Amino acid sequence: MIRNYFKIAWRNILSNKASSAINIGGLAVGMAVAILISLWIHKEMTYNKYHENYNTIAQVWQNQTYNGKIGSQVANPAVMAETIRNEFGSDFKYVIQSSWTNELTLTHGDKAFFKLGNYFEPEVIDMLSLKMIRGNSDGLKKMHSIILSESVAEVFFGTEDPIGKTIKLDNKVDVNVTGVYEDIPQNNSLKDVSFMLPWDLYLSRNPWIKKMEDPWGSNFTQTYAQIAPNTNFEDLSKKIKDVKLTKLNDESKLYNPQVFLHPMSRWHLYSNFENGINNGGRIDNVWLFAIIGIFVLLLACINFMNLSTARSEKRAKEVGIRKAIGSKRSQLISQFFSESVLISLFAFLLSILLVLVMLPYFNRIADANITIPWTNPIFWIIGLFFSILTGLIAGIYPALYLSSFNPVKVLKGTLQTGRYSSLPRKVLVVSQFAISITLIIGTIVVYQQINHAQNRPLGYEKNGLISVSSNDEAHKHISAIRSTLIDNGAIIEMTESQSPMTDVWNTNGGISWEGKDPNLAVDFPNNAVNYEFGKTIGWKIKEGRDFSRDFGTDSLAFILNESAVTFMNLKDPIGKIIRWNNNPYTIIGVVEDMLVQSPYKPVRASLFHLSNVEENLFTIKLNPAISVKESMSKVEAAFKTYNPAIPFDANFVDEDFARKFGNEKRIGELAAFFTILAIFISCLGLFGLASYVAEQRTKEIGIRKVLGATVVTLWQMLSKDFITLVFIACVIAVPIGYYFMDNWLQKFDYHTTISWWIFGLSCIGALIITLFTVSYQAIKAALANPVKSIKTE
Known part of the structure; x- marks a missing residue:
């Protein structure tokens, strides 16, 4: 019986080639979108599951109250891990301290590269269950050791065994390779970590850490933990909540630090915190595109339903005969379901080809590395189930509708x-x-x-700015490098700073001013710069003056941005005193707010002071009078002259700024991609319906032409019904679109307003697309020979 159903279904597909092609094509596109989105969601949902201890690993975070708000941060004091181990050791399997993922120069022989890596305590290998290709879990127990990712080991040593080989760090410290681990996959929060160094070496290279008067007074490291069996994150978070608070002096207690565990399972998808509460993150994108995928597939199913029921009269006699000779309605329903499932299976095979074609483009705009899991049987089982389910959904209405015809009326030809x-x-x-x-x-x-x-005022000139990372060797020669580059015309100016132009690497508390609430804890970005900073970046002085070598007192001076003046409620700020760690600093200038961090949030109250230590981040203003290529070659040559052992590494500030829009651009590009496919599917169905309507009204069109109707009149007659439907769709879509997009915009402190022209453009665009789709069939029918139309009908 089932074989017979599919045999008849196959014959019906062949006998209605155009309708079948539209159905299969529409379903295939819808399925391709669903497959792409499903593969992407799978990548997002399996983030960090590479680690065997995924469900028991967490980062130690803290909520702190400053500037009148609660801020959540992953940065901790360097003593956090040791303290938690000492006070709550039985509740944790591992608690380890880590540096940030930093770029260091690794040198072996004549090979030198900048690579990203971390300093970790040695237990990290077991905690992260790294797959050691060479060496073992003892790889970081010696101070001067290093373990490399497989790809980095190959870059330096090729097929040689790297164990025991020496690598020089930043041209200063020799370390021995003690292990090689399998590359951490791309869907992992630690994917950029290409080498690991011992925490003891970090402390050795930064002796100031152990000499700190207040080891709890600075947050500059990360802390990872693996909880013990039979414990949970929520209970342990409550237990360690005050571990930092109890170590602080009365002034620092104003920050009210509350320590908690942020599970690895939530790092990627639930990374946003607002006023101390975790309020989502990339999970919002997962839900967004899951919904889009469902709707795009639904559009394809709607096409199938429409075309199947539109051609109901052609199937009516078949239904009547079948019922007359004893077919039950359930058998007819099974017949129609078999047709829709067969079409769905064909569509699934075509959708795999479409996915192959679309995958490179999709990976590029989604910043992903997704592949089709050809050898995974689960993928094919899910695909088959998914195809059958789609076929059943697409066929349910046609099956119930077509099987309901009255056989007597159908066979008499009186089906109304x-x-x-x-x-x-x-x-x-x-x-x-x-x-x-x-x-x-x-x-x-x-x-x-x-x-x-993107059009928000920056407060500085980003064009032609580059940032160069180097080491203290370059710092020693900054005057010579600067003079060389200005003299040869490569640059306009050059400066050093503690933080780059597109981020904040340092904030400070311990700041007070006249009129400050003594109970208010504050934390301001406080960038250490040199005298040429303002001239290099082109900041805009609103009041007072810039730093100058003509004033020796500028070593104890601050320049504030406008937000800082507003936050501190300073009237006539020039000359006012701000105390930082009880040292008096004089305000000498106020600059226009500069957009440094998120382009969607208010500019933070910020301070600038002259640096009295080595800063290894250089910002350079290229000379616009010569080509960028020529300028960059001269800049590289100057750095190589004074620092030949370190590879030259430069970033354009405007490119760094553009990366801040990466997530929103991906949403926009993916939404545009899926929107185009959704419109294509809708137009495909509309084309099929227009073809059917024109066919049904062939005789009417012939008679109208004989009576003098013009082509334009006939085109209007055939098109107006579809235009009306699209107009109704516009009326429905406008409030829905406004509601959802207005809610989306509310996530941003700095956001646009939804203008009326957006709705007008969307609706007009839909109407034009509809006219183009319908017009072909309408004009074709209107141009047909009326004598032949009437005769053949």
């Missing part, structure tokens, strides 16, 4: 479909275009928000 018989199809068309128009609105709003943030 009724004035409302086309209503379900119209509802489905309206639904299709409402979804498509909503996607168009969403895509435009996303891009408008990106442009709004």
Whole structure:
């Protein structure tokens, strides 16, 4: 029986090639979108699951109250891990301290490269369950040791055994390779860690850490923990909550630090904190694209339903004969389901080809590295189940509708479909275009928000600015490098600073001023710069003056941004005194707010002071009078002259700034990609319906032409019904689109407003697309020979 169902289904597919092609093509596109999104969601949901202890690993975070708000941060004092081990050791299997992921120069022989890595306590190998290719879990127990990722080991040593070989760090410290671990996969928070060094070496290279008067007074490291069996993150977070608070002096207790564990399972998808509460993160994108995938697939299913029911009259006699000779309705339903499932299976095979074609583009805009798991049987089982389910969903309405025909009426030729018989199809068309128009609105709003943030005033000149990371050897020669580059015309100016132009690497408390609430804990970005900083970046002085070598007192001076003046409620700030760690600093200038961190958030109250230590981050203003290529070659040559052992590494500030929009740009590009596919599916269905309507009205069109109707009149007649449906879809989509996009924009402190033209453009675009889709069939029918139309009908 089942074989017979599929044999008849195959014959029906062949006998209605155009309709079948539209159905299969539409379903294939919808399935391809669903497969792409499913593979991407799988990558997101399996983030960090590479580690065997995934469910028991956490980072130690802390909530602190400063500037009147609660801020959540991963940075901790360097004594955090040791203290938790000493006070709560039985509750944890491992607690380890780590540096940030820093770029260091690794040199072996004539090979020198900048690589990213961390300093860790030695238990990290077991805690992260690293897969050691060479060496073992003791690899970081000696101070002067290093373990390398497999790819880095290959870069330096090729096929040689690297164990015991020497690598020089920053051209200063020799370390021995004691292990090689398998590269950490891309869907992992630690994917950039290409080497690991012992924590003891970090302390040795930074002796100031052990000499700190207050080891709890500075947050500059990370702490990782693996909880013991039969414990949980929530209970342990409550237990260690005050581990830092009890170590602080009365002034520092104003920050009210509350320590907690942030599980590895939430690092990637739940990384956003607002006022001390975890309020989502990338999980929002997962839900967004899951919903888009469902709707795009639903559009394809709607196409199938529409075309199947539209051609109901052609199947009516078949249904009547089958019922007359004894077929039960359940058998007819099975027959129609078998057709939809067969079409769905064909569509699934075609969708795999479409995924192969679209995957490189999708990976690029999604910043992913997704592949089709050809050898994974689970993928094919899910794919088969998914195809059958799609076929059943797409076929449920046609199966129930077609199987309900009265055999007596059908065989007499008196089947009356009724004035409302086309209503379900119209509802489905309206639904299709409402979804498509909503996607168009969403895509435009996303891009408008990106442009709004990109056009936000920066407060400095980012064009032609580059940042160069180097070491103290370059710092020793900064005057010579600067003079050389200015003299040869490569640059306008050059400076050093503690933080780059596109981020904050240092903040400070212990700051007070006249009128400050004594109970207010504060934490300000406090960038240490040199005299040429303002001239290099082109900041805008609003009051007072810039730092100058003509004033020896500038070593105890501050320049504030406008937000700091507002936050401190300073009237006539120039000459006022700010105390930092009880040292008096004079305000000599106020600069326009500079956009350094998130382009979607308010500019933070910030301070600038002259540096009295070595700063190894250089910012350089290239000379616009010569080519960038020529300038960069001269800059590289100057650094190589005075620092030949270190590879030259430079970033353009405007490119670093552009990366801040990466997530929103990906959302916009993916939304645009899926919107185009959704419109394509909708148009495919519309094309099929227009073809059917034109075919049904062939005789009417012939008679109208004989009576003098023009082509334009006939085109209007055939198009107006579809235009009406799309207009209704616009009325539905506009409030829905506004509601969802307005809620999305509220996530940003600095955001655009939704303009009326967005809705107008979306609706007009949908109407134009509809006219183009329908016009081909309408004009074709209008141009047909009326004599032949009437005769053949």
